[in-house]
Amino acid sequence: MSKKKIFVAVTNDVSTDYRVHKICTYLISKNFDVVVYGRVLSNTISVERPYKIVRKKHFFNNNFLFYAEFNIRLFLYLIVRRYNYILSNDLDTLPSCFFASKIKSTNLVYDSHELFSEGPELQGRKFVQSFWRKLEDFFLPKIKNSYTVSQSIVEFYDKKYQNKMGLIRNVPLKKDVLNIEEVSFPTTNRTILYQGVLNPGRGIKPMIKALKLIDNLDLIIIGYGKVENELREFVVKEDMVERVHFIGRIARDKLFNYTQKATLGMVLEEPLGLSFRYSLPNKLFDYIHAEIPIIAGNLPEITRIVKNYKVGVLVNDYNPKTIANAISNLLNNKVLLSEIKENQQKAKDVLCWEIEREKLDYYFK
Structure with missing residues (x-):
């Protein structure tokens, strides 16, 4: 047949x-x-x-x-x-x-x-x-x-x-990595990761400003898009070149190697229209599978996952101080960090392709 x-x-x-x-x-x-x-x-x-x-x-x-x-x-x-x-x-x-x-x-x-x-x-x-x-x-x-x-x-x-x-x-698939290799970030500090398309409304600029209020934490940016040059200029303007690292485009079958290296993952999509408000970004699930705690904006679908599975903390606005406080509180709470990682181990068996x-x-x- x-x-x-x-x-x-x-x-x-x-x-x-x-x-x-x-x-x-x-x-x-x-x-x-x-x-x-x-x-x-x-x-x-x-x-x-x-x-x-x-x-x-x-x-x-x-x-x-x-x-x-x-x-x-x-x-x-x-x-x-x-x-x-x-x-x-x-x-x-x-x-x-x-x-x-x-x-x-x-x-x-x-x-x-x-x-x-x-x-x-x-x-x-x-x-x-x-x-x-x-x-x-x-x-x-x-x-x-x-x-x-x-x-x-x-x-x-x-x-x-x-x-x-x-x-x-x-x-993602449970084992979402085909080419296993040892990778590293260009910093010895703790890291918060943004991975995905570099388009407007992803919360990257507020995060860059929030870094100024946090010690020993760098931002890793993996991806490409229409605002990449604008973001690079913003990093220079804010005098954050030593704290923000652009890794560029990474093939999907190698990406997980990098994702699991991060300390935290950010999902700070801003409500620019209903499409963003109702979105459920891929990186949210990638971070869960990599077992890295999540800092997330309080949008309906993202909130639903973070609260139901207890895999991160939510911020109610995109003020750099609000973001910095949420990150600092999480990093200083070892019990909560441990609980989140345990919850992610369970969640990824359910939230899988x-x-x-x-x-x-x-x-x-």
Whole structure:
């Protein structure tokens, strides 16, 4: 019997979208034939995967022209091929996937990585935000099989569209490291880690200011993004070059080596729009699996995990003094630090991809 074919569409960088990779790998283990369709980006790195990757170079890579070009080319690609399932990742791939699935009578599954129309980059841009909201209004009530990354987003969409999305959180595998190697940070001080995309609203600037109020603690930044140069300039301006260390981009299969070296992990996303408010960042789970206590902002989904599993401490605002006090109190409380690490050992057996991925069986039969 021939394998069922699944087509996966994504505008993110295929080489770094770990959610897409985990899902595709699981589907292959269930005997599906998987093809991932993405784009060539300037910083794309070559990767070896157990599934086929199709990458298209685009004339446009930003703004409306990119989305239009991507969806037109994706539709033309799909319309001359046959698959059993089309998996659309995020709203920006959905138009072409939706119409192709209708014309070809193909099962459509939608994975919403975020509350797309409420993203921080859309705040204050009324026309652009209105455009994405209209797309959600048109498509989401019509899709029978969909899931997303946090309970708050499930509830938001269900209240608006009564579409009963599923919940599949972006948690790591228990053994989320392929290349084990000895690594080190460029400091002998204790460290607090930020890992992830360097975009606005991640709480990095308040953390840099908070460091001035704490002795013997440096900030490690792993990742890249649009505000990296701005952050580097800010570090110089604040005279914190000796205390803030930019490690750059680390491949996912090596990242855990670095994560587990840190003393603490920071998850200080700021509420820049509902997408951030309802987000459940990957790094929160990475820190739990690495057993490093967490300093977190008091947003609903993050709070739910930190409180339920008792894996860190929450700050109620982003004032550097508030952050510094929370960190100092935690570092000086050895009993609490020990309890948090014990709780993380238990939590990572529950908050893991080995359990979460089984929910995919409902969507791909």
